Amino acid sequence: MQLSILDQSVACAGRGEDHALRDTLDLAVHAEALGYRRFWVSEHHNLATIVGSAPEIVMAAVAARTRRIRVGSAGVMLPHYSALKVAEQFRVLDALAPGRIDLGVGRAPGGDMRTALALNPNAHASADAFAQQVVDLRHWTRGLPHQGIVAHPRPPADAGIERAPELWVLGSSDYGAQLAAHLGLPYAFAYFFMDGQGVEQALHLYRTLYRPGERHPRPQATICVWALAADSDDEAHHHALSRDRWRLDRARGRLLPLQPPDDIARRGFGADELAQLAPMRRKAFVGRADRVADALRALATELQLDELVINTWAHDPAVRRRSYALLAREFALPATEPATAASPAAAAS
Structure with a gap:
């Protein structure tokens, strides 16, 4: 089982929003040392909670501070942008961190529709063109001529297809699953956003409709879950x-x-x-580390997954770091330095 991280640069009361971005960078270094496979960042707009509005910039900073972990977007909200411009951004990222870049794209606005229209006055029409945008990205991110245009910088002439940014379709409905299957691309389901609703159907559609691609001859799927592990159930539930x-x-x-x-x-x-919280809590993974790990393994087995993406929120950054360290130890991730799972007090000192 491989574990990855989705970090959303969450603003916390009592600290400036800029602190959330710096904490994301520190967490990425921590995640690499613990042996996590990927570190993804999100895109949201006009939100006082999730302040990561430019994932491509955060990714560049993360890539500069790490050496092994894959760095990605989860995701770029493609209808806001030109597919060519996104491809150029990610070709630059690939040149800076060769073979480590993931490009996760989504169709949702990542905020309210007023903000979406401010980002792109043609937002509604662009959402309808999402599938074609993904097709265009697949060509341009590989450095291939497409529509008489090349997205620079191109990869070295001898670079294989694995060198290009890995394109993922993100979703929380059947639409994204079917699109990813049709194009032969990896697919990530936002389990935490939907409290698990629809995940079985989406993964079934993805796998049964999958058309093998050159880079991905077999379906490659994951889900993103919300989890918080601690030394005791009471401690975890308190921070949650x-x-x-x-x-x-x-x-x-x-x-x-x-x-x-x-x-x-x-x-x-x-x-x-x-009463409102009860069903939400049932679909989260909160508690003592061994119990959270067992529940995550059970879910991965049920859904036939060999990778999970973990999203953790906590007001105290040290609590998040400890949660990720505890799960890394439970799953025996290949740490590049000892995963000691330092206590929040020690981590904060």
Whole structure:
């Protein structure tokens, strides 16, 4: 089993939004040392919680600070942009970090439609052209002439197809699964976003409809799950309160920085809020590290996956680092330095 990370540069109450971006860079270095396979960053706009609005820039900074781990987007919200410009950005990234770049693309706006229209006045039409944009990207990111155009810088003449950025289709519905299958591309399902709803159907469609491609003769799928591991169930559930509160607030249209769990514990939740949280909590993976690892293995076995992407939110950066370190130890990841899973207090010092 291989593990990867999706980091969303989450803003936390009491710290500036710039801190979230710097924390992403520090976490990437930590993830590489622990033996994680990929480090993906997301794209969102006009949100006070998820402040990573330019994944290609964050990826360049991550790539400059790491040497082995694959660095990717999860994803670039393609309808906002020209496919050629995205291809050029990722050709540059590949030149800077050869053979380590993943290009995950999605069709969702990554924010509200008013913001989407500000990014691209033709956002609705562009979303309808998503499939063609992905086809164009597949040519241009490989450095191939397409429509009489080449995206520079091109790879070395002797570079194999594995050298090009690896193109992934991201989704949370059947549409993305079918598109990835039709084009013979890897597919990642946003399990954490949908609380698992629809994952079996999407993966079934992807695998049964898959058309082998040159780079990917067999289907390659993963899912992104939300998980938080700690030394005890109580500790993990306490730190997960920050995300619990955020999800309740989001449902009411309030998108705020992540709140400290101590504050949330003091305020508590109403009966109706606890009822709303119950199904969400059942689809998250929160608790003592060995129990979280067992649940993740069971899910991967059920869905026939050999890689999982983990997304973890916590108000304290040290809590996230410890969670990732504990899971790395449980899964015996190939660490490049000892995965000691330092305590939050030690990690913060």
